[in-house]
Amino acid sequence: MYDVALKLGVAVVKAACGMWIGNPIAQSATTTVVDLVQQKVTGKRDQRRLERRFAEIEESIADRIVSYLDHEFRGLPDHEREAAVLAVTDSFTRAGLTDRTLFEQDLDALYLERYIRDRNPHATRDLSDAAVSLYDRVLPESCAYVLATVSTLPDFQAGAFTELLRREALILEHLEEVLDRIPQRPEGREEDPEAAFETAYRRKAAERWDVLELFGTDAHTRRYRLSLAYLSLRVGGWAEESASGIPEEPADRRVEQVLAAHSRTFLRGPAGTGKTTLLQWAAVRACRGDFPDEMAAWDGLIPFLVPLRRYVGERLPEPEDFLRHTGRHLAEQAPPGWVARILAEGRGVVLVDGVDELPSNEREKARRWLRDLLSDFPDCRYVVTTRPGAASESWLDADGFVSAELQPLREEDLRAFIHHWHEAVRGGTADEAERDRLNGYERELTQKVLGRRHLRAIASTPLLCALLCALYRDRHTSLPRDRIEVYEAALAMLLKDRDEQRGIGGVDLSRRELVLLLQELAKWLVLNGSSDAPLVTARRQVERVLATMHRVGDGAEDVFTHLVVRSGLLQCPTVDRVGFLHRTFEEYLAAKALVEEDSFPLLVRHAHDDQWHEVVVMAAGHTTPAQREELIGGLLERAGRVGKHRDRLLLVAFACLETSPRLSRRLSDEVRDRVRSILPPRTRDHVHALSMVGEYALPLLAAVPPENARQAAKSIETASAIGGPQAVPVIARALEFDSESVMLAAQRAWWKEPGEELARVLFPVIEERRPHYYVPVAADRIRLQARYMPDNPRVSVEGADGDGLDELAELDGVTFVDLRNRFGARWHDIDLAPLASLPRLDKLYVDGEACVERLAPLTGCPITSLELSHPAHTRDLALVQGFTALRHLGFTRSLPAVPFGALVPERGLESFSLQRVPLRDLRYLADAPDSTTALDVFQCPSLAGLDGVESQAGSLETLTVRQFDSLRPFSLEGIDSLGALTGLRVDRWTWELPGSDRWIARLPRLRRLYLDFGLRMPDTVPSWVGDLPHLEHLYLQVEAPVSLRPLAGRENLTVHVPRGARVLGADRLGTGSSLQRTTTGGVVPW
Structure with a gap:
């Protein structure tokens, strides 16, 4: 054979x-x-x-x-x-x-x-x-x-x-x-022609999108497999509660966690933050069915990536048109109606990229198009991306989208990204000497970027960090001081220097001539509101400019081919179109062209348009001092004339200070005075615009104190986005307002930059007002909590392999310790010996990619609640049986080999939780003791129902099922066998499953019902809730207005909602019924 x-x-x-x-x-x-x-x-x-x-x-x-x-x-x-x-x-x-x-x-x-x-x-x-x-x-x-x-x-x-x-x-x-x-053909469908096409589509999509371009590398090493080089991104503006009910960090979660938890996600992020790369990564992983554990529910989905830039001025695509972005031959060969069938079955994920790349007058049309998709195919997953200026965070709230914002790279992200970049380049060379040089470059650059504040500010996005890596490898000399210098140096490197250094021939054009050609193409794209152009149109722009270049002997075709193939700046998204590899280069070059043409009236006229924001700001960096005065003066003059765009124009003028090396004191003071009139910041757009200016904005923030809690929260967001010692006084003053939004903003500020200066002002306030808050400290900075928050009963520690917990000895009053891995790192074999010195420790939670090898040090602690991640790694897990005070036990991410019965203390357990565990039934609980009265099942994507829970029929009083949008429907069939059940908590994806209401109605003793609505969209309490005869307490976890009208006339029912929630119909409740709002923030206690 x-x-x-x-x-x-x-x-x-x-x-x-x-x-x-x-x-x-x-x-x-x-x-x-x-x-x-x-x-x-x-x-x-x-x-x-x-x-x-x-x-x-x-x-x-x-x-x-x-x-x-x-x-x-x-x-x-x-x-x-x-x-x-x-x-x-x-x-x-x-x-x-x-x-x-x-x-x-x-x-x-x-x-x-x-x-x-x-x-x-x-x-x-x-x-x-x-x-x-x-x-x-x-x-x-x-x-x-x-x-x-x-x-x-x-x-x-x-x-x-x-x-x-x-x-x-x-x-x-x-x-x-x-x-x-x-990707392989689905099992059991070998003879199905649609399965054959699905396999072909998955294969082509995986190959098409698994490409990452690394700027500034050789032609043969420029393209890397995105699935290997991808760096997990952080998002803010999204929070969740842990399986244990303890509030988690309100921001800076990994984007994979957000995608896993929600079927509709609206991702906002500035230029270069990795929005398109993220969508490509999701498409590739879906095709191959190899998502990380937390996104296992996405395995089996079929991705459709829709770049909106392709539809400027055109009709938005029908579902069958989605295939063209992956391969035109596929579109021609698809079975009729195939895409619509996939979407109707809920097996698709629609990845819509770049709302901001549509002109502002076409975005409402795009929203209507998206709503039609949501209406026709409500069971699919959707991810939509945009730059912040193009759409507010609430732009898709009414459609059930959760909004999250991609965050700047933090210290550990920068380390990881710089390592990823150099590792990718090392993987493309077999030259040991070059690999050694790359090792040295990585060490040196990491040290310089983390040690110099201006470099950290520059390297705040994956794009700019990649350019710094490329420049350092290319020149190994002084690094740029601002992003204009980064782009200028990157152009020099990409257009000419590398070819010359490596003896690669090309057309006989100087770098200046090449830049002029690219400028013209960039200007045409910006003026026409496009991200790419037909090849024939782009070639015509090159021909037109070449006609004015008397020293050029090469033909237009050769020059154009050189620009596309060798410049490293252009790409062909389809066989007949060309555009810039990243929109930032398009904006930089277009700004340069417009400045050289003295097109300042044009720049001022378009400055309010978010598509022109970066063009105008970068134009300020290209100008002479006199031109700069004209541009910024024109922005201020127009802001004084128009009311509608005043704030945005003033913020654009202020943002120009970041890229302006010189400006007269008179104009600089006028800009600051005018901007001061719209401070403190009130919106996310204000926060973004001010943070882009950097440290220049902090004195203004300090000079204009907030007048209310909303302004205080936005002031903290702005100061923390800028960072540095000058940000701390701004945050300290804003903390004078005691509100949930202010405290959450301060918590996020700590999450971004956890330094001693901030700990000094923040920790005492948290200890006094919000002792339940999640405030993580690095393993080597536990002393900060000991110094500034010594009486807080909880300490949350983040670490990585090699970190210890010795500093915990200074916190002998702690009762609750939770340990988790630092972002992007592992923390295995944690030594718990220092915990033995905590005489009051009664709760230990180990989460994420953190795990412990031995529990022996805890034998002297009065542990009542224990949650372990990867319990199979814990060698002496059987010691749990000797924890006589233990009342709650939880496992995360896996189950141990030890039978459940062998872990239960003699007095039994009261509650048990399973979080993100890959199990298909609940038979592991078969030998649970009768004392176990509460069970919490949290995001177990392979679990389809309650099969196996019947062993707890006589004892279980409270059941929580929160799958949060698992693709596998969770059935409540058989829940009526739990005759002792008095409390039930479910999310909307469970209660909305057909038949769930009938099963819940069969519970004879149900008195407490907790409904997690999940989506940020107006909603109504299900009508069947009013028919539950014994219900006394209804808990509603909502993030948008909710109507109680189906409960009109219902007597003796207490409805619990978050503080600040908008509730309709409460006045129609019957005798003895009432509405109660939580006093602890946005999470309704259970």
Whole structure:
């Protein structure tokens, strides 16, 4: 069988090699890979090495074919299997892969398969039915192998074969990984033609979007697999409660946690924060079904990425049009109505990128288009992105979206990103000397960025941090002092310097001439409100500028090709369009062009438009002092004339100070005086605009004290976004207002920059007003809590491998310790020995990627509540049985090998919780003691119902089920077997499941019902709640107005809601009923 499979492997590699070279002649029936090598490489030694490399690829593919046959068709006789595989090989040979379409970038495996079938219509006529079935499975697999092989080879250009030899081991390793990750056809649907198309779509989408461009690297190392280089991002403006009911941190959660918890997410973030990269990452992971544990519910989804920039001035897409962004051939070959069926089944995730890239007058149309999708396909997941200035955080609230804002990179993020960048570059080179140099660059740059405040400010986004990495590697000299200098240096590096340093030829244009050409294209895009242009239009802009360049001898076609292929600044999102790789470069170059044309009236006229904000701000950095006075003076003059856009124009003028190296004292003072009139900040847009200015804004904030709690909270947000010692007095004064919004903002400020100066002013206030708040301290800064919050009973520690807890000894009054890993790090084998010195410790929670090896140090502590993450890592878990005071036990992320009954103390347990545990039923609780009266199931995505809970029928009094939008519906069927149940907490995705109301109505003793609404949209209490005969307390966790009208006339019912919640219909409640608001903030206690 192997010899037959090897022949197919040879045919696959030949097809891949021909496509890689881009030469249809290479696909003639008589040409072999050896012939191609001999044509392209002259040295005998290198020829033999290349032949061996391609032979290894052929053997690797042959091994996979044999393994596939043994797994899928082991019952078929050998001669039948051989005949089918030979037929596939013959089909490849006879197809003559010479059509130019096959050499285009967006080719997909399904198109290649159908091309081969069309040219071999009788390939299976002599095969048995079983062998035909095998042929139909092996052919698409082989086509996928062809494209996977092409994707791993270096970009074909001069020197490509040399590069293949230089990185041969890396390329072969990469190929194995790529082949391993090819999405497979769904089990049980092998003969389903729609399943075949779904597989082809997943494969193409995974290949299409799994690409990350690293600026400033060599051509052969510029493109990296996004799934490997992706850095998890933080978001703010979103909070949740933990499984234990303890309030979690209100901000700076990992974006994966937000996506996992909500079906509709609205992500806002400034330029370069990674919005598009995040959507690509989600699309790739969905295609491959390999999300991290917390997003396991997304495995099996089919992603549709919709870049709104493609629809400027055009009709927004129908569902079937979604396919065109992944591959035009796929769109042509899709079964009719396929996308709509996927969406109707709730199996899709719609990733809508770039509301801000639509002109402002087209955004309302986009919102209506999105609402139509939500109405037609309510069960799908949706993620929408925008820059903050284009849409407020509440823009999609009425449609059930949770708004979250991508946060600047913090210290640990910067460390991780710089490491990721250098690791990706190291992975692309086999030169040990270069790898050593990269190690040194990484150490030096990390030290400089973290040690110099202006560099930390510059490197606040993934884009700017990547540019710093590239510049440091390229020049290894002084680093820029502001972002204008970063872009200027990056252009110099990308356009000319690298080609010259590495001896790469190109068109005979100076860097200045290349910049002029790019400026013209950028200006055209900005003036026309577009992110990309038809190739013919872009080429025409180049021709027009070239006509004025008397020293240029190259033709327009050569120059345009050079700009697209070699500049590192342009990309072709489709075969017929071109745009800038990142919009920030478009804005920088357009600003430069407009300044050189003295187009200041135009800049002032458009300054209120969020699409022009960065263009205007960067223009201030390109101007001469006199031009700068004209631009900023014009902004102030217009702000004085117009009422509608006054605030935005003043903030744009203020933002120009960031990029202005010089400005007259008179104009500078006037800008500050005018901006002072709109302070303190009142909106997120104000916060963003002021924070972009940086430290210049802090004196103004300090000079204008807040007059109410809302202004105080926004002042804290602004000061913390800027950071530094000058921010602390602003935060301290705002803390004079005792409100939930102020305290949450202060908590977020600590989360962003946890330094001693802030601890000195913040910790005493938290200890006095909000002792239940989550205030994390690093493992090496526990002393800050001991010094400034010594009487707080709870300490929350974040750490990473190697961190200890010795400083806890200073907090002998602590009763509650929770431990979790630092963002992006592991914290395994935590030594709990220091906890033995805490005589009052009764609660220990270990969460996230933190875990403990031994519990022995706790044997002397009066532990009543214990929650462990990854309990399977804890070697002496059985000691829990000896914790005589223990009343609550919880497991997160996994179950231990120890049976539940072996962990229960003699006196039993009162409550048990399961959080993010991959279990399919509740049979683990079969030997739970009768004393267990409460069970909490929190985000267990594989759990579909209550199967196994019947063992607790006689004892369970309180049940909590919070799946938060798991794709797997959670059924309450059988809940009526819990005859002792008096309290039930469920989320909307559970209670809205058909039949849930009937099961809840069968609970004979239900007195307390807690409904988690989850979505930020107006809602109404379900009508069936009013029919529950014994209900005495109804708890509503809502973030938007809620109507109680279905409860009109209901007697003797107390309705609990968060403080500040808007409630309609409370006046219609019956005798003895009342509305009560929580006094502890936004979480209703349970």
